[in-house]
Amino acid sequence: MNDLVEWRGISHRYANGAQALKALDLKMHAGETLALLGSNGAGKSTAIKLLLGLLGAQQGTVRIFGMDPSEASARQQLGSVLQVAGLPTRLTVLEQVELHAAYYQRPRAPLAVLEELGLSDLVNRRLNTLSGGQRRRLEMALALVGSPALLVLDEPTVGVDIHERARLLNVLQSLKASGVAILLTTHVIEEAEKLADRVAYLDAGELRFLGSVGELKALGGLQELSFDSGLSAGTLQALDPHAAIESAGRGFVARLTDGNAFLRALLAADPHAQIREYRRASLESALRSLH
Amino acid sequence: MRKLIRDPGFVLPSFGFPLGFFVLFALIMPFANTAPAQLAMIANYGAFGTLAAAMFAAGMPLAQERDTGIYALKMTTPLGLFSYLAAKMSAAAVFALTVAAAVLLLGLLTLPVSMNAGAVAAYFAATALGACTFAGLGLLIGARFALNAAPVVINMVFMPMAFLGGLVLPLMIMPKLIQQASVALPSFHMGQLNRAAVGAGSITTTELLSALAVLTGISIAALMATRFLLLRGRT
Numbered sequence: 042m043n044d045l046v047e048w049r050g051i052s053h054r055y056a057n058g059a060q061a062l063k064a065l066d067l068k069m070h071a072g073e074t075l076a077l078l079g080s081n082g083a084g085k086s087t088a089i090k091l092l093l094g095l096l097g098a099q100q101g102t103v104r105i106f107g108m109d110p111s112e113a114s115a116r117q118q119l120g121s122v123l124q125v126a127g128l129p130t131r132l133t134v135l136e137q138v139e140l141h142a143a144y145y146q147r148p149r150a151p152l153a154v155l156e157e158l159g160l161s162d163l164v165n166r167r168l169n170t171l172s173g174g175q176r177r178r179l180e181m182a183l184a185l186v187g188s189p190a191l192l193v194l195d196e197p198t199v200g201v202d203i204h205e206r207a208r209l210l211n212v213l214q215s216l217k218a219s220g221v222a223i224l225l226t227t228h229v230i231e232e233a234e235k236l237a238d239r240v241a242y243l244d245a246g247e248l249r250f251l252g253s254v255g256e257l258k259a260l261g262g263l264q265e266l267s268f269d270s271g272l273s274a275g276t277l278q279a280l281d282p283h284a285a286i287e288s289a290g291r292g293f294v295a296r297l298t299d300g301n302a303f304l305r306a307l308l309a310a311d312p313h314a315q316i317r318e319y320r321r322a323s324l325e326s327a328l329r330s331l332h
Numbered sequence: 333m334r335k336l337i338r339d340p341g342f343v344l345p346s347f348g349f350p351l352g353f354f355v356l357f358a359l360i361m362p363f364a365n366t367a368p369a370q371l372a373m374i375a376n377y378g379a380f381g382t383l384a385a386a387m388f389a390a391g392m393p394l395a396q397e398r399d400t401g402i403y404a405l406k407m408t409t410p411l412g413l414f415s416y417l418a419a420k421m422s423a424a425a426v427f428a429l430t431v432a433a434a435v436l437l438l439g440l441l442t443l444p445v446s447m448n449a450g451a452v453a454a455y456f457a458a459t460a461l462g463a464c465t466f467a468g469l470g471l472l473i474g475a476r477f478a479l480n481a482a483p484v485v486i487n488m489v490f491m492p493m494a495f496l497g498g499l500v501l502p503l504m505i506m507p508k509l510i511q512q513a514s515v516a517l518p519s520f521h522m523g524q525l526n527r528a529a530v531g532a533g534s535i536t537t538t539e540l541l542s543a544l545a546v547l548t549g550i551s552i553a554a555l556m557a558t559r560f561l562l563l564r565g566r567t
Binding site for chain 1: 401404406411
């Protein structure tokens with residue numbers, strides 16, 4: 042399998058002493074969608090900045106398309122949407138995309154890109170007249186105009202409403218289907234579940250998990266049961282030593298590999314137990330189990 | 333360029349100050365009564381306008397783009413740092429040339445002086461060189477200071493430089509010490525080149541070579557220092 046991106050032995054410490062990454066080893070394959078997850082300060086943005094050449098590697102190496110990120114050839118095939126990119130307010134939508142397209146050797150037609158993102162009616166509007174969602178779509182247009190083989194998205198749906206988020210996700214799913222590799226950081230777990238082939242979970246600069254979404258859910262337990270019971274936490278744990286059981290308000294939440302067996306044992310031990318919810322484990326609950 | 337010319341908060345003072353000073357000192361309070369002195373006014377205020385416009389037109393966009401994150405976004409593209417700085421310097425220089433052209437036009441229309449095509453070409457050549465120098469200094473300030481500090485620093489640099497370089501008031505009325513120290517300033521050399529170009533004064537070969545060396549050297553040094561600062565920001 043072709044490795045599109047590789048972080049090898051990457052450690053990074055900021056001038057204030059904060060250790061952002063510790064010996065990160067991670068690869069990304071051509072055509073895959075990799076979600077980079079983790080809490081604030083986990084090292085996601087640092088990993089992205091190193092990949093994009095915005096930070097220089099202190100220890101280890103970063104390669105993109107087999108090249109150093111500082112090489113212009115590497116950036117020819119790259120498109121990115123950063124968390125904060127204050128675009129010029131005095132240029133029109135079309136001018137922004139045309140300017141960005143000029144940086145690439147084989148750009149797509151700006152109008153075609155804008156059409157794909159539903160911005161055709163706004164081509165002559167200046168940035169300061171656009172809504173937050175429209176601006177985000179414009180930023181996506183800038184990322185796509187260079188015909189990228191790799192799209193790097195640092196929290197691409199932050200600050201947009203639910204409709205715009207759905208719209209952007211549809212665009213990303215189309216890109217994924219067309220073979221564009223996508224590296225995505227997000228706090229919206231649903232995005233990772235819908236798009237990612239693999240998930241890399243960072244915690245305090247270290248890679249804690251790397252695998253498919255299904256593998257991560259299995260790690261956290263396949264079923265999730267919310268219930269109220271008069272039994273103690275210790276007694277409940279004894280019903281299934283492999284379950285992850287935690288208090289939740291006045292009740293409990295259990296992440297289980299065999300929900301049916303636990304249910305039978307629970308109702309046998311406590312016939313008055315109240316079941317509030319029984320569902321397949323979410324990615325979010327699986328991530329919580331990694332802490 | 334489009335960003336610059338669509339910003340009235342930037343365009344108005346860039347043209348307003350040099351043209352305003354010219355109107356005040358050359359027309360309303362005509363300190364210059366001879367042709368050479370009047371040509372010197374055009375040269376000096378053209379240089380003054382170039383100095384200010386180039387520094388602001390280069391430094392402010394860079395500081396703003398660093399602050400808003402668009403600089404980082406551009407650095408993820410194949411554009412590259414050298415091309416980025418060259419584009420910023422070129423746009424600032426072109427803008428500064430339009431300011432210098434406005435001063436020249438106003439001077440030729442209102443004063444009883446004339447310039448041949450060679451003098452006009454020499455004026456613009458000198459202005460272009462000076463514009464690159466001050467655009468370089470503007471970039472350095474834009475790379476070093478945050479958005480809210482950059483305009484303050486640029487003002488603190490360009491105004492004294494313009495006055496001490498003899499672009500606003502003649503050097504001959506200033507203390508000897510300032511006259512002697514002014515040769516260290518790029519504004520002095522630009523003024524000298526401009527005045528020689530329009531026929532307002534003579535310039536020796538040594539003075540010409542010194543002016544070219546100082547302006548070119550500062551341009552290169554400022555660009556290299558800017559590059560160093562921006563790359564250091566990658567750590």
